[in-house]
Amino acid sequence: MDILQTIKIAMRGILDNKLRSFLTMLGIIIGVTSVIALVSIGQGATSQVTEQIQSLGSNLLTVNITGRGANTTLSYEEAMEFGESPYISAVAPIMNGSATVKHGNKNTTAQIQGTNEEFLGIRNYKLAEGRFITSADVYMRQKIAILGPGIAEDIFGLVSPVGQEIKINGQIFKVVGILESSSSMMGSNDEDIYIPVTTAERLLQNRGVRTIYMQAASEDTVDLATQEISVKLSRIFKTDTNSDFQAYRIFSQTEMLDTLNETTSTLTMMLGGIAAISLLVGGIGIMNIMLVSVTERTREIGIRKALGARKRDILSQFLIESLVLSGIGGVIGIIVGILMSRGIAQVIGITAKTTYSVTAIAFGFSMLVGIFFGLYPANKASSLKPIEALRYE
């Protein structure tokens, strides 16, 4: 049997019934389109979030102290001791609290974050203007402040705040820098005011550190650093490292990435799965039309059998027809799916990512649907007895 000839005959059959063929293919088109579009957008979103997390520096460790009993914080000095570990290259403790901020007649409440000179580097923040806290500022308990871009605009409007003075809880602070806006999964710096940690100790009358950002020496030492921190904190808070209760929590970037990847890949799979169901429905549409086609063409089948067509000739004719239908549907679906994912991505402001594997899987699946749902009608056609098929009117 001549495959090319069969494809030609199948194509002609499809073109003879343009509307019907299109409606038949529509199911496959919608299925492939939704698989491609949903998975592309899902993967685009995933890679965007992954990049965001990686931009925080993949060596970042965040320690949150919840404490035990009355003992709920670390002192600044205790926190800085973590820096002695060879696995940890930088430590930035955070002492925070809210305070009233005044400038001229503007009056607002802001989160005050007391930290040290390492903070900027560890969190991968950038300065828009001026400078950040220096070690000298920490040592000298300088009353200087670095503002987040949001609060800077709230208080100063369009005037540059660098060099201006603000009152925090009645004490005068000099603004020396403004941060660039940076918001991520880890929160936003927009409304925060950063001051030296030693200054914060006095201002907030609160000698405790609840959050410590640390940078592991390298990506490979993240786990070792985590272990070491854990052991030290367990000693301080007298907890067992193996017990369920923990006085602290340590997040590493890798851990966060793993969790996220797991979540998004589950989500992508789910979306793809839902879309695959519509592909299946499309397949049922193909089967339906092919069955109608077999009935309509019973006489043709009879004639072909009388002229010497074997079972496999008829089988392959109908199978190829259903494959051509699902194949064309698949190709149209891929094109529409790519265009659609680009369009949707643009609207929601992400970059869609259509991988070859998704395209190949979607197309392969549509062909599989064509074979699977074409097989029954094709088999029915090829099993017709020549004499019965010929008699059929």
Place this chain on the structure above:
Amino acid sequence: MLIQLEDIYKIYKLGDTEVHALDGITLGIEQGEFIAIVGPSGSGKSTLMNILGCLDTPTEGSYLFEGKDMSKLSDDQLAVIRNKHIGFVFQSFNLLPKLDAVENVEVPLTYAGKKGPARRERAVKMLEMVGLGDRIHHKPKELSGGQQQRVAIARALSTDPPVILADEPTGNLDTKSGTEIMQILKELNKSGKTVILITHDINIAKQAQRNVHIQDGKIIEDVKVAG
């Protein structure tokens, strides 16, 4: 002996009653014969033709074609017999309406495994032989009944089968076209083909060399005629 039917029965069950469409047919056909099987409608001649053409199988009895027992062949082997050894000419032409004349003629060649230009060349040659060389790209509905039947004959001849099985080939045609078709069949017979003609029309049957009359599934007369 080309074809040897021995005690062929074809029995249909309709509810409780059995209908003997063929009731013990014994018939031999020699290579190169021009034989007409004649009978009124319902006589069983169409059933006989279907069995001769390997489109149907008898309930009982043996059918030897070129010495081979047809009851022992699989469906696909029977398809090969239909393809290479028997050429069918039907009353209603049975052309594929979506294919043009030459493509219709190519259908058996395709199943015979012939490919490309050789297949096309053979099909065109067959159409020229039946006088339709100028109409090879006409669709069946663009052709007259006589022309359609000639396409069907060209198709039947395409794989050069030794036997032509014609079922009321003139039944749907006017007298003139019918005469032309009969002429072609006679010429084919002269060129060495075995022609088996099934008809209810005594006048058509008389043009063959041998008439086998069938009634109620039985052969009632088997005579040589002038031809």
